[in-house]
Amino acid sequence: MVDADRHPVAVLPGSQILRFIVPRHVQDDPALAHVYGERQADQLCTTLAGRTVKDLLPADPPQLPVVDGDATAMEIAALMAAARSPLAAVVESKGGKVKNPPLIGAISVVALLERLLPTH
Incomplete structure (x- = not known):
């Protein structure tokens, strides 16, 4: 999620969306999940109708990991791990000269792991 000036402010992980569904x-x-049929499970998504991303964010969202375009894979991984976030926002690199660079x-995390882990 970004503000009006395209500055990153929050991320809404899929797991948070599932908490609303x-x-x-x-x-x-979780043992109660087996009593739901497929039709009932499909109808659970209607709880999201008309809601915005902002509606689904916690009142005090955790700090979003933000990196500039020059960040290394390890720097990104460290920030994501510390924030327990599945996503890091990448902002325009301006050599630290811009206070709030745009997204x-x-x-x-999937894209990051594809870069970090060898494929054999």
Whole structure:
């Protein structure tokens, strides 16, 4: 999520979205999930109708990991691990001369791991 000036402010992980879809009593006791049929499960997504990303964010969202375009894979990994975030915002590199540089992209943990882990 970005503000009006395209500065990154928050990320909404898929797991947070699931918390709005899956009823609280099923989250508390996952064994209850088997009583839901596929049709009922499909209808659970209607709880998201009309909601914005901002509506789904916690009242006090955790700090978003933000890196500049010159960050190394290890720097990104360290920030994502520390923040327990599946995503890092990438802002325009201005050599530290711009206080709040605009968002130019994002990197997911999957994309990062594809770069860090050897493929054999």
